[in-house]
Amino acid sequence: MLYRSTVMSLAFTAEKQLAISAVRRACSLTSSVFNKLVKNETLTKGDKSPVTVGDYSAQAVISSMLQRAFPQDPIVGEEDAAELRVDSGATLRDRIVSLANEALVGELGLGDLAEWGIGPGSEQTPEQLLDAIDRGNYKGGRTGRMWTIDPIDGTKGFLRGEQYAVCLAFLVDAQVQIGVLGCPNLPVDLTNPDGEKGCLFIAVRGQGAQQMKLSGADPAPLSIPPYSPSTFNFLESVEAAHSSHSTSEKISQLMEITRPPIRMDSQAKYACLARGDGGAYMRMPTGVGYKEKIWDHAAGSLIVEESGGIVTDSRGEGLDFGLGRTLGENYGVIACVKDAHAKLLRAVQQATTDGASAQSKA
């Protein structure tokens, strides 16, 4: 009996259902924010990244659904509501409250449950929504259940009308168990960029990963194709400030890669790798002391692992989601199909050693 209940709890069926539903609802919110508001409604945070009404309202929606479904679970969320609680934030707050409520009261769809505080009549007060955003303040840690939310990853891509992802992951004892990425602008087929857009990626540890349309249609299992030198290339950040383009260029030369990198914002890079668009996701530190955040990697890394990839840092060590809100000292992120990972790691280590010795001679 004990065996049976352990196995059942590891399936995390309820958590998966909630995660999908929350990400889909947040995706329709962010799409409508982009269409209605995005161009003139940004404000600047201390870290100079643009924060939009979309970030706040999407986190409010996901967090408030999590609170109803799993009230004991702590959340590590990117955003906090401090700027919305001061008088100067009133206009922004009103807009966020109305957008979040608009998303929460939307009709129930595929897999939605009214007990998660969604559907007609589920409006929340402004205070409840600000508290929901602030529930993302958990400091993280090594033990127990927790969720991590990046309500809009690739904010810059979102603002440009390019790639971004709504990201939600569920962790137990610092191990990602469920990862969901909603990518409203991602073509279903990258070779047909003008074709249908909007993809959802889901992985559950030990159960594989799948892609479907945001509507839930056409679910298909994901599996990274084997390494092929002639088609191998890198997926990397658009912003050179987020990932060193010059280091990946050096690595690319060492590996004799002929195809140019695919530059794309957000964890959509992990999703694309998982479905075979590009051979590796490279994220090399730019040397400014930036620490990677757990919400920027948790969901995507599981999706890649469950599709047959390996995700490590440049030393070949797995990402540690148990250190707090960040991944600790930044050794970069290298995600790659299993059979090319060792080769890539050797090239990374050679490129970084050469770089370091060139610097010390200078």
Ligand SMILES: Nc1ncnc2c1ncn2[C@@H]1O[C@H](COP(=O)(O)OS(=O)(=O)O)[C@@H](OP(=O)(O)O)[C@H]1O
């Ligand atoms: N200096 C530095 N180095 C590395 N990473 C940084 C840095 N500054 C910010 N960020 C984080 O980068 C997240 C976006 O990453 P992307 O891969 O989408 O970058 S890019 O948009 O393509 O440039 C971005 O996530 P969002 O804020 O959710 O967009 C940040 O958490």
Ligand SMILES: [Mg+2]
């Ligand atoms: Mg940000």
Ligand SMILES: [Mg+2]
């Ligand atoms: Mg992010």
Ligand SMILES: [Mg+2]
């Ligand atoms: Mg973000």
